[in-house]
């Protein structure tokens with residue numbers, strides 16, 4: 452079995468109304484090198500705090516689940532992880548590790564599983580499909596649940612649009628941010644999100660920024676998460692007033708994304724940082740292109 456190098460992008464999920472369904476791939480990458488070894492182990496370069504280094508590491512769990520789904524056995528490997536995806540910021544760092552494990556194991560075994568099956572395995576390990584679909588496929592992805600697991604479709608993101616990403620200094624666990632969600636929603640709120648999610652897809656297909664501005668609102672998760680990310684409203688309002696089409700929590704938060712036309716994006720990022728500081732939240736904002744490529748596997 453040959454060594455492999457897998458690169459997986461960060462993802463911003465939900466994008467407002469697409470709770471557990473939409474994701475954008477971003478050019479912050481997790482890089483994994485996998486080599487045959489006597490025992491499974493993971494070396495985490497950079498900031499290893501809190502990341503398991505044994506068989507409970509998400510990359511390893513996902514790699515073993517992939518092999519089991521293929522009915523094959525994967526000999527133990529040593530994995531070196533280098534990542535520029537900050538953890539606990541709603542940027543899909545766990546999805547990147549899971550997709551990394553799935554893609555690496557599948558490549559090492561000669562590709563027995565198709566993309567849809569890999570998505571199902573990754574989604575089962577992660578618990579929701581949006582981030583893993585974006586990490587696997589790149590671009591803008593939407594996923595829908597079916598009885599046989601999630602189906603994902605990838606759409607190109609308008610090339611004249613940028614993502615302005617504010618990443619707070621402090622982290623928030625996805626479990627905590629999911630625990631505050633109400634167990635059920637009203638019909639009004641369900642209809643609100645249904646219409647907004649459909650409009651968001653149309654806005655992306657047509658590169659219609661005005662429609663995106665109407666579409667990028669949510670009633671299923673952001674209202675409940677406001678108490679965990681109190682600066683969200685100020686940051687989003689500042690982004691819109693500086694020319695962003697819309698703004699939303701990135702995944703479960705606490706990062707915030709805004710989508711803006713290229714020429715306004717630097718100003719939007721700057722005001723997001725200022726508004727956050729004014730609301731007592733430190734962090735950094737930057738301008739990113741959506742990453743077209745999803746996860747890739749090749750020899751190191």
Ligand code: HSE
Pocket residue numbers: 464465470471472541542543579581582625628629672701702703704
């Ligand atoms: N859709 C998930 C959530 C994304 O909002 O909880 C987690 O990053």
